[in-house]
Amino acid sequence: AQKITQTQPGMFVQEKEAVTLDCTYDTSDPSYGLFWYKQPSSGEMIFLIYQGSYDQQNATEGRYSLNFQKARKSANLVISASQLGDSAMYFCAMRDPNFGNEKLTFGTGTRLTIIP
């Protein structure tokens, strides 16, 4: 069985600083995908970034980057130059290759608060 662990229930960060949100995962399958989603207070789930287990380089999308350390089974999200609008819940998720190849297992999330 696979598992996603997010050990930071909440974080407070000063505006314009960089933020690292931790995510570790556990799977025995060599082929998997890792996702990060943002959930603002309005409730919708916003897809941020994706990393495939065979990708050679760390994924980047604008101010978001994924620090993928395969040997450590970690997939931390890095947000550069944080903004007030980054305040939200952030969920790490992993695609289960043994469950129709599309099932996502979610972590419990990290609540990020950006301080002006």
Add this chain to the structure above:
Amino acid sequence: NAGVTQTPKFRILKIGQSMTLQCTQDMNHNYMYWYRQDPGMGLKLIYYSVGAGITDKGEVPNGYNVSRSTTEDFPLRLELAAPSQTSVYFCASSYLSGGQFFGPGTRLTVL
């Protein structure tokens, strides 16, 4: 292009009542999913579909049913609602192995 739409946004049910949560996507995605999110938790998969006419159970399917007669629609049926089904329900869709796009959610309370 509306993406993934869900109706209703909010609903209160009495124990034992039934209802259908509607989900429609206009992106021609073949994969669709239903998740529930309990307070302070991540999302858990209820059912998913890899195409019209094909559905399968997720992690927490008990008390729910789905159907997928078209590519666009993936309704979730609750039979005999129970307080344990109080949650926020999210529908999502994706094309093959891409990121999943979520609807705005339906907040359901069962009293």
